[in-house]
Amino acid sequence: MSSIISKPNVSLSPISTELGDEPNALGLLQRLKWRYATKKMDAARTVSTEKVERIVEAARLAPTSSGLQPFEIVVVTNSEVREKIKAIAWNQGQVTDCSHLLVFAAWDDYTADRINAMFDLTNEIRGFKNEGWENYRAMLLNSYPQRGAEVNFAHAARQAYIGLGAALIAAAHEEVDSVPMEGFDPAALDEILGLRARGLRSVALLPLGYRDAGGDWLVDLEKVRRPLDQFVTEV
Numbered sequence: 001m002s003s004i005i006s007k008p009n010v011s012l013s014p015i016s017t018e019l020g021d022e023p024n025a026l027g028l029l030q031r032l033k034w035r036y037a038t039k040k041m042d043a044a045r046t047v048s049t050e051k052v053e054r055i056v057e058a059a060r061l062a063p064t065s066s067g068l069q070p071f072e073i074v075v076v077t078n079s080e081v082r083e084k085i086k087a088i089a090w091n092q093g094q095v096t097d098c099s100h101l102l103v104f105a106a107w108d109d110y111t112a113d114r115i116n117a118m119f120d121l122t123n124e125i126r127g128f129k130n131e132g133w134e135n136y137r138a139m140l141l142n143s144y145p146q147r148g149a150e151v152n153f154a155h156a157a158r159q160a161y162i163g164l165g166a167a168l169i170a171a172a173h174e175e176v177d178s179v180p181m182e183g184f185d186p187a188a189l190d191e192i193l194g195l196r197a198r199g200l201r202s203v204a205l206l207p208l209g210y211r212d213a214g215g216d217w218l219v220d221l222e223k224v225r226r227p228l229d230q231f232v233t234e235v
C-alpha cells in the first residue's frame with residue numbers, strides 16, 4: 001500500500017527539546033517540544049501576572065460544545081491553601097513550588113438556568129435573536145437537563161480538558177513551565193475550595209512556574225511519543 005501519510009517537514013523523532021528561532025507554526029512546535037511535565041519547579045520564581053492572564057485567556061477562548069463553556073478556572077496563589085491541596089495531591093511538590101496553581105472545575109450539571117444564561121448572553125452580545133439558534137436552545141433544554149448530573153458532569157469535564165489543553169499550549173508559548181495533573185483527590189479538593197456549593201467539581205490541575213532543571217529527573221530525558229505512522233491514518 002502506498003503511503004498516504006504526508007511527510008511532516010519537521011523532524012518529529014527523536015524530539016529535540018531545544019528552542020529554535022523558527023517563525024510561526026514551527027516556532028509553536030519547537031515550544032511544544034520544549035515543554036514537558038515539569039516535576040520540579042523553582043519555588044523562588046514567579047510567573048508574571050501578564051503571562052498568567054494570557055494563559056487563562058487562552059483557556060477562556062477554548063471552544064466548547066454548543067459554546068456552553070461549562071467550566072471555570074480557580075487561580076490559587078495562597079500558600080496555605082496550596083499546602084492543603086498538596087496533601088491531597090499525592091504530595092506533588094509542583095503544587096506548592098509553582099507560583100500559580102490553576103484548578104479546572106467543571107459544572108456539576110447542565111441546568112435550564114445555565115443553558116439559558118449562555119444563550120441569553122449570546123443574544124445580548126450579538127444583538128439579535130435568531131430562530132434557528134432559539135430552536136437549538138429548545139433542543140438542548142429538552143435533552144441536557146434530563147440526562148442526569150453524572151452524564152452532564154462527564155460532558156462538562158471533557159470541555160474543561162479542552163481548556164486545559166489550550167492553557168498548556170499557551171504556557172509553552174509563553175515559555176512558562178507547567179504540568180497537567182489528575183493526581184489528586186477531587187472530592188477533597190472540592191471541599192478545600194468550596195466548589196460544590198458553587199455547582200462545580202474539580203477536574204484537573206495546572207501548576208504554572210519555572211523548572212528547577214538541577215532538581216528535575218525528567219528535564220533531560222528524551223520526549224517519548226509513538227511514531228507518526230502509528231498515530232495518524234489518512235483515509
Ligand SMILES: Cc1cc2nc3c(=O)[nH]c(=O)nc-3n(C[C@H](O)[C@H](O)[C@H](O)COP(=O)(O)O)c2cc1C
Pocket residue numbers: 035036037038039092179180181182183184204223
Ligand atoms: C490529564 C493528565 C494528567 C496528568 N497527571 C499528572 C500528575 O498528576 N502528575 C504528574 O507529574 N504528571 C501528570 N501528567 C503528565 C504526563 O505524565 C505527561 O504529560 C506525559 O507523560 C507526557 O510527557 P510530557 O508532558 O513531558 O511530554 C498528566 C498529564 C495529563 C495530560
